Amino acid sequence: MDISYYKHSGIYDKYFNKAVMQPNLPMLGYNIPNLLDYIENKYFHEIGFNMSLYFIDSGPLACITKNNNKQAIIYIHQVLNHGDVPIQVIELIILHEYCHLIIEGKEENGKYTSHPKDFWEFEKSLYNERNHVWLWIDINLKSCIKRDETHECILIKNRKWKSVYGNYECDYDKIKEIKDSFERYFL
Ligand SMILES: [Zn+2]
Numbered sequence: 001m002d003i004s005y006y007k008h009s010g011i012y013d014k015y016f017n018k019a020v021m022q023p024n025l026p027m028l029g030y031n032i033p034n035l036l037d038y039i040e041n042k043y044f045h046e047i048g049f050n051m052s053l054y055f056i057d058s059g060p061l062a063c064i065t066k067n068n069n070k071q072a073i074i075y076i077h078q079v080l081n082h083g084d085v086p087i088q089v090i091e092l093i094i095l096h097e098y099c100h101l102i103i104e105g106k107e108e109n110g111k112y113t114s115h116p117k118d119f120w121e122f123e124k125s126l127y128n129e130r131n132h133v134w135l136w137i138d139i140n141l142k143s144c145i146k147r148d149e150t151h152e153c154i155l156i157k158n159r160k161w162k163s164v165y166g167n168y169e170c171d172y173d174k175i176k177e178i179k180d181s182f183e184r185y186f187l
Pocket residue numbers: 001002096097100115
């Protein structure tokens with residue numbers, strides 16, 4: 001999602017400024033600037049943004065902010081800042097946030113949305129394993145996510161996420177098996 005809702009709701013300083021001023025140490029086991037470079041070069045070359053990434057302790061699963069100087073920051077919730085989180089999950093989330101820089105929100109069926117139909121089509125066209133990743137998120141974070149339809153984001157419940165952190169019950173290979181057998185059965 002984009003960050004405008006948080007800016008207007010007054011919780012921007014609390015969550016997002018803190019993430020920048022007192023950054024959480026990345027625990028993913030790989031270098032984040034390298035991953036950002038890789039994603040930008042592979043999917044978004046010539047976009048020309050100076051991108052950073054920080055982990056937030058509270059708020060949404062992920063979001064992005066940008067300014068007129070072509071600087072952008074992706075924020076990802078701490079629940080995903082762990083070495084057991086598959087790289088595909090982090091990759092798709094970063095990619096999703098990059099898509100917000102390309103496809104602006106607009107009115108659809110009389111209502112503004114930051115994820116119009118062409119946004120989802122664009123995201124889908126970029127990443128083969130997109131559905132596996134969303135399934136990993138749905139299964140592993142189910143006890144701590146809350147979908148906020150009004151603001152089009154996935155919120156992480158403050159009191160729940162620590163019990164999920166590092167205890168992701170279904171690994172990525174298992175997700176692939178579930179997804180593939182599901183598709184064989186229904187298609
Ligand atoms: Zn979004």
